[in-house]
Amino acid sequence: MTQINLATTISALRAHFGDRISTSYALRKSHGSGEGFHSGDQLPDAVVFVRSTEDVAYTVRQCAATRTPIIPFGVGTSLEGQLAAVRGGVSLDLSQMDKVLSVSAEDLDCRVEAGVTREALNLMIRDQGLFFPLDPGANASLGGMASTRASGTNAVRYGTMRELTLGLTLVQADGSIIRTGGRARKSSAGYDLTKLFIGSEGTLGIITELQIRLFGIPEAVSAAVCQFQTLKGATTTAMEAMQMGVPLARIELLDELQMKACIAYSKLENLAEAPTLFLEFHGTPNAVAEQVETIRELAAANNGGTFRWASTQEDRSKLWAARHNAYWAARALAPGKHSFATDACVPISHLAEVIDACRAKAAESGLISPVTGHVGDGNFHLLILFDNYDSDEGKRAEQLVQDVAEIALQYGGTISGEHGIGLHKRKLMQAEHGDALLTMRAIKQALDPHDILNPGKMLPEIIERGYVFGH
Template identity: 60%
Template sequence: MRADPKKVEAVLASLRPNFGERLNITQSVREAHGRREGMHDVMAPDAVVYVNSTADVERVVAACRDHCVPIIPYGVGTSLEGQVQAPHGGVSLDLSNMDAIINVSGDDLDCRVEAGVTRERLNAHIRDQGLFFPLDPGANATLGGMAATRASGTNAVRYGTMRDVTLGLTVVTPHGNVIRTGSRALKSSAGYDLTRLYVGSEGTLGIITELQLRLFGVPEVIAAAMCQFGDVASAVQAVTSILQHGVQMARIEFLDRLQMGASIRHSKLEGLEERETLFLEFHGSPRAVDEQIALVREICASFGGDELKWALEQEARTKLWTARHNAYWAARSLRSGCESFATDACVPISSLPTCILEAQRAAEAAGLTAPIVGHVGDGNFHMLVLYEPSDPAQRARAEALTDQIARIALAHGGTATGEHGVGLHKRNLMREEHGAAIEVMAALKAALDPSNIMNPGKILPDETDLLPSGPSIIMGARRLHS
């Protein structure tokens, strides 16, 4: 059910004096804020408000709270699971103007930034200080959005996810209060870990406006390479062996032969075949990197891998990783005019070869084109399921396949989403993954957001699925305007 138009108009009337032209109700802007990357289903908000400060966010939250109107946080729209779409209408809160880098400490290896700062802008700002922010989800996402979805990416095998690099947050709560969580200390045992609660909450518990983040020194040596294999099992088993030997890899990425063929054509990669391929990167001192390379070369050869092909200079490394990051567009080029669903299964590393092979067989049985890429160093793989948008039956098969792959991951002790988040698309899988813990999540949502104005319709299954018989611990959870 969409928000009551009269209540929406009351919110807009209260905001116009403070926001002026930063409050936009044109159809094109609303639709742009109601569409996620990778799929063009539009669920537009009733209005878009561009905020410049935490105080602006407070004003918007207060107005929406008073009239029980939904708020949907928006960064740059790179999320893949519908987190920015507005199924109930309401106000899209655009934080992209909040892009100040507040401070950077090279001595303490940390920084404080506003939520609208993108990862590329932060890295450009700190590069001359010999520092870098390692998380690289592929898109030039905002750091606030990355925290909200608990993003990670290609460097996670060494540097962790947003959960690991976020020290503290500034959050505007659904009640309009501003709180600061965490500190600059690298560890704490003082009370509940609210920082971890908000990281991954996808805007359903509050709005992140500032972040305290860990930084890292630029490695003395960075070396990148590719190695090709004859089959999926050999490539992924090589990864398992590399990690079991304790090699501190910075990145280990996998492309299956279908994806590799698309990437060769799209990114004009030379001297490579359409075969299963690992993209590798090593960070450290010259001696440490040499030792890592020698061991990885030996392990890859023992699983039938070809000789490593190197990219040592910055330009060559950039070309290699640009080709990996462009895998999404390369895959889309396999079928002209197609749309896609991206799966996000993550499993224990020992289960990865089996899961990938099961996923490939499921795609073949569904008759769908579905190349695979994977952050195989931490057990995460993505199948991009392509479908013809004008064919409802084909789209239904594509959606069923994404659910099937998630359930394959769950059956092997994994998760339906390793880094993209839940949003709209994976809500139906949450009870299967978490069981009775869903009620605890719903209780937290009801306690912190009793009016259900914060990004409603995301993460949790429909509220009707959550209501137990008899007295309920989630009595505050209810449908908007029911």
């Protein structure tokens, strides 16, 4: 992309969009990073606010003509550098594509534009007795959640965006529009393109609409906290619950350091700085009672303490707000320091030993690294706090990220359970995927031959077979 080509693109977009395109520094800066670690200013050259699939297609066609990079932007909650404009270009803001296009209570599905947030959708459909269950913590856009294959606290029962997305409308790298999937709950007709684009982080196509599954609001909901003498006791309780098939809606782990942070930040009362499970049960009153009794017995056998119940909606909201604020609570443990969240996911039978091994590495590093996890599906996070202006701390943080990834892979796990790869984890992809990266690169080249769709993300640069460099 040359400056002449960029100027031509911006001029064409300005003529079409008017005041819905901006080159102001403040807007470009706010669109150049998400909520995760910021690795310097890598700003887009312009921000375009689109309102329809046709707007997206027009923008892509203009950018394709001059090979100008395009970076899709939802609401800016990504954690792995997915929004960094590593080669400049246009940030495509889809937040104004916020319409719920249709809802079918009978079929338990709906069609939404990509900028609809999960909270806005749930607010709209709750009077029909429906809800969308995925809760990644942030009020993310559904298009962004599909792009990163997000999940969150409810995924242990309801699945991830991969399972809950039935179909997509997408704009491809040449500006053409396609629809994938449909409303049927199963199909064996052709390649599963929907699953191909979910988790592709805007590198293969730009999601503009989604057909997603909904669920009936449970008749009974109960939430509780149980604290343990040891982290192993908490993880073993989670593992045994999954092995027994207890249909928990949520089972979240916070280690003693994370609990210390949450107690201070969220003003939690009557809780100790000890390994803790946050639990939620959905179903009929009888089913919930059975689930509760089973978990109570498992916890007691693993040296768990008394269950503390959140019986009202207000109490449940406060409880889960504290869990969702764990990121900011942990940041408050070392004000002014940067953070990097690991995102390993392993087979649940190995969860306890993997977390122990990762915490041992964190202790060796000397860095503050509290642990949280969606332990029902083997997904856990270390939030590594470090001084980005201290080269020694930076190196130790980078090594700890590498150590966590290596430990997860040794036990058959993955380097990212839900945050995606983005810019930050590209160099770890070789260890997990090996020569399969060549197939991923072939797909990328076939669908985006000029590499204009969110370039520099997810896939490391492949120099020759067997060698991948994440620079």
